[in-house]
Amino acid sequence: MRGNLGTSRHSPWRGRARDPRGRFNPSQVASRILFSLVLVAGVVNAASGGREPANLTSGTDQQFSPFKPCVPPLGLGYNRWTNARPPGGPSARWSHAMAYDVQSERTILYGGQPSTGPMSNETWAYDFATNGWQDMNPSARPSGREHPGIAYDAQSDRLILFGGGNHLTSVYSNETWAYDFETNTWTNMSPPSPPSRRYDFGMVYDSRADRVILFGGAGPTQNNETWAYDFETNAWTRLTPTRSPAPRQAHSMAYDSESDRVLLFGGAYTRDNETWAYDFNANAWTRMNPPTHPTGRWGARMAYDPRADRVVLFGGWDGSYSDETWAYDFNANSWTNLNPPSTPGGLEAPGLVYDSCSRRLVLFGGFRGPSNPQPYSNETWWYRFQGAPPVIFQ
Ligand SMILES: [Ca+2]
Ligand SMILES: [Ca+2]
Ligand SMILES: [Ca+2]
Numbered sequence: 001m002r003g004n005l006g007t008s009r010h011s012p013w014r015g016r017a018r019d020p021r022g023r024f025n026p027s028q029v030a031s032r033i034l035f036s037l038v039l040v041a042g043v044v045n046a047a048s049g050g051r052e053p054a055n056l057t058s059g060t061d062q063q064f065s066p067f068k069p070c071v072p073p074l075g076l077g078y079n080r081w082t083n084a085r086p087p088g089g090p091s092a093r094w095s096h097a098m099a100y101d102v103q104s105e106r107t108i109l110y111g112g113q114p115s116t117g118p119m120s121n122e123t124w125a126y127d128f129a130t131n132g133w134q135d136m137n138p139s140a141r142p143s144g145r146e147h148p149g150i151a152y153d154a155q156s157d158r159l160i161l162f163g164g165g166n167h168l169t170s171v172y173s174n175e176t177w178a179y180d181f182e183t184n185t186w187t188n189m190s191p192p193s194p195p196s197r198r199y200d201f202g203m204v205y206d207s208r209a210d211r212v213i214l215f216g217g218a219g220p221t222q223n224n225e226t227w228a229y230d231f232e233t234n235a236w237t238r239l240t241p242t243r244s245p246a247p248r249q250a251h252s253m254a255y256d257s258e259s260d261r262v263l264l265f266g267g268a269y270t271r272d273n274e275t276w277a278y279d280f281n282a283n284a285w286t287r288m289n290p291p292t293h294p295t296g297r298w299g300a301r302m303a304y305d306p307r308a309d310r311v312v313l314f315g316g317w318d319g320s321y322s323d324e325t326w327a328y329d330f331n332a333n334s335w336t337n338l339n340p341p342s343t344p345g346g347l348e349a350p351g352l353v354y355d356s357c358s359r360r361l362v363l364f365g366g367f368r369g370p371s372n373p374q375p376y377s378n379e380t381w382w383y384r385f386q387g388a389p390p391v392i393f394q
Contacts, residue, residue, distance in 0.1 A: 008242065014135070017196060031178055035231050046336070054126070054185070060376075061389065069119055073141070078384050078385065079340045080384070081325075081340055081381050082382045083214065083379060084381060085363075085380070086133055086380050087131075087378060088160055089134070089172060089378060090109060090120075090122065090135075090364065091120075092376035093113055093120060093347045093376055094113055094347075094367035094377075095112050095367075096120065096148075096351050097109070097111055097149065098273040098351025098352065098362075099181075099353055100362075101157070101159060102153055104157075105127065105128070105357045108181065109364060110124075110142070110150060110181065111144060111146065111164060112359060113367065113376075114376070115375065119144035123137070123138055124136065128358040131380075138185060140185070140188075140353040142164075142173075145165055146165075146166060148162065148169065149161065149162045149202070149206050149214060150157055152205055153210070153212060153256075154207055155207070156232065157182075158178040158231055160176065160177075160178055161178075162174070162175070162214060162224040162362075163175070163197065163219075164199050164329045165199035167220075172198055174196055174197040175188060175190075176188075176196045176234075177189060189231075191229070191235060191236050192235070193235075194320060195214060195225065195236060197221055198217035199219065199249075200250050201214055201217025201255030203253070204262055206228075206255055206260075207257055208257070209280045209281070210232075211280060212229040213227070213262050213278065213280065214228075214229055215227075215245070216245070216249060220268075221247075222247040223249035224247040224315060226239040226240075226285070235278045244285050245276045246272075247363070248268060251265065251267030251268075251272070251300070252266055252300045253265075254303055254304045254311045257304065258277065259309075259370045261278060262278040263277055263278075263328065264277075265302060268298035269298075271295075271297055271319070273287055273290070273294065273295060273296035273297070274287060274295050275287070275293055275328065275335070288330075288333050291361075292334075294313060294318070297316035298316055299317050299349040300317045300348075301314055301349070301350055301363075302352070305359075305385050306354070308385050309329065310327040310385060312325065312327050312383070312385055313326040313327075314326075314344075315347040315350060317348045320346065320369075321345075321346030321348055321367075323346045325340050327385065340383070344363060344366075344381045346369065347366030347367065347377060348367040348378065350363050350364060350365050351366075352390075358382070360382045361368050361384075362374075362380065363381040363383065364377075365377050
C-alpha cells in the first residue's frame, strides 16, 4: 500500500476526494479510511507506552503524525526560501551529513568541516515544530569526518551512516554506523564486507527495496560502484549493473518513491551535467538525457518532495557558487528552474532534507566560497515547493 493522504490539516487539498486531474478517486477514499485506522492504532500504541511501529514508507505523506501537530508557520507561501533563524544551532560548516527521521520528526545532522578546528563529530537534531536545534551529545559516536553518506531507513527507524573522511589528511573511512534518535545511540555495525574507504559519494534509502543505495565517491580515487546495504542482515552487497555513470564524486542523489528510482545529477571533476536513474529491481542505470537541465556542477544537494513528485536540487559549484533551485520530474524527464524570489545564497555541500511533517525542505550550512567574508554558513532555511498538486499514489 503506497498510501496517499491529501487529508491533513495543512493540505490545501483537504476535503477533495478527487485526484489532481479532477477524477473521483476511490483509492483515495480507501486511503483515508486506512489512515484513520493507522491513526487510531497509533494512539492506542502511544497510550500503551509503545513506540509507533516504523512500518511507514519513507517519502510519502502517510507519516503525518497523530502525536504532534507539525504546524507550519502561516503566510510563507510556496516557492520561496525562508531564513528560519532558530535560536542557536550547529556552528558554521559544510560537507556534513543530513537526513530526516520520519518516525521521530527530526532532521538529524552529523559531522562536517567547521570553519575552524578539526572535523566535527557532533550529532544535532532539528525539530521544525519548535524551530529548535539540539546537540544530542551521544556517549559513543563516529569519529569526526566530512562528506560521509547518511540515509534514513524508514522500515528500521535508523539513520545509516557510511564512510566520510578528511581531505586534508587523506584519511578515509569505510565504517557503517546506525543511529537511533529515541535512544540517542550510535552503533558501529561492523558489517563483514563493506565498500572500500571513501567520501563524497551519494547515498539514499530505497523504501520499496528497504535498502540503502550508495554510488561512487572518492578515496581518493573516484569510482563508479553501486552498493546496497540491508540493516536487518547488516550486509553490504556490491551490485554490478551492466552500465553505470562514469566514476565521480560530489554528485547529487535522491530517491523518487513514486517512480521507485534513485536519481543522480552531476558530480566532479568534470562539472558533469548528466541525469541518471537507477532501478534497484532491474539493477539498471539509465541515462535520462532531459532536454534542459542545470549547468554542470558538483556539491549540489537534492531532496524528493513526495507530494509534488519532484526532486528539488539546490546550489553546488558550476564555476561559481550557485543559488539556483531546480525541480526534476522523472515521469516527464523534465528539469525546471524554479527561480524563487529569495534564496539562501550560493552554497556548495549544504545539508538538504525533505521534512515530511512540515512538508518543507530544510537546508543547513554549506560553503559560500573562499572570497566570502563568512565562507561557511550556519543558517537554517525552509523551502516549500508547489509546482504541481499532490500526487495520489495508487
Ligand atoms: Ca526514530
Ligand atoms: Ca530495514
Ligand atoms: Ca515520479
